[in-house]
Amino acid sequence: MALDRIFNIAGSALNAQTIRMNTTASNLANSSTVASSDKEAFRAKRTSFQSVMQDALKGQQGPYAGGVKVKDIISDPAPIRRMVDPGNPLADQDGFIYMSNVNEMTEMVEMMSASRTYQNNVEVVNTARTLVSKTIDIIKA
Numbered sequence: 001m002a003l004d005r006i007f008n009i010a011g012s013a014l015n016a017q018t019i020r021m022n023t024t025a026s027n028l029a030n031s032s033t034v035a036s037s038d039k040e041a042f043r044a045k046r047t048s049f050q051s052v053m054q055d056a057l058k059g060q061q062g063p064y065a066g067g068v069k070v071k072d073i074i075s076d077p078a079p080i081r082r083m084v085d086p087g088n089p090l091a092d093q094d095g096f097i098y099m100s101n102v103n104e105m106t107e108m109v110e111m112m113s114a115s116r117t118y119q120n121n122v123e124v125v126n127t128a129r130t131l132v133s134k135t136i137d138i139i140k141a
Contacts, residue, residue, distance in 0.1 A: 003132055005066070010124040012052065012067030017118040019070050020047045024110045031102035036090040042100035044076035044107075076101055 027044045035041040050071035078101040086095030 003128055003135075006128040007125060009065075009067040010121045010128070012069060013121040014118060014125075016047070016049055016068045016070050017114045017121070019073075020114040021111060021118070023047050023073060024107050024114060027102045028104065028107050028111075030100055031104055031107070033100050034088065034090055034097045035099075036092055036097070038080050038082075038098050041080040041098040042102070043080070044078070044100065044102045045073050046076055048072040048074055078103070 023045045030042040033042045048071045049068050052065055052067040052069055080101050081099040082096050083099060084095055085091055085097045088097050091097050
């Protein structure tokens, strides 16, 4: 495997984890939102990844073969929370408001996992850069 492909693969992982972190940040930002119906309530989003290796196995060799890409961003199927608050202007005719299904603890775990994966791939880039630098030094000698 050429060293330049390592940068592409690690870069694809960095992009995927950035999207994951952005999705998690959006979930946390909307964790306290309320709506007047179940259908209008914010639903947490989850990123779904797909290996780009599958494309490589099919003969579609691209610069990211062996990397990862975001396949889809889906809504979390967890139920929406319903709370009695008849004084809220968004309350329905029965006095209920509908809160997002975001669980802050789950989101923090997602953020930590995405951050650690991002850091690991930064380390891959740094190691590959060092290898390229040492290879150039050997060629010069």
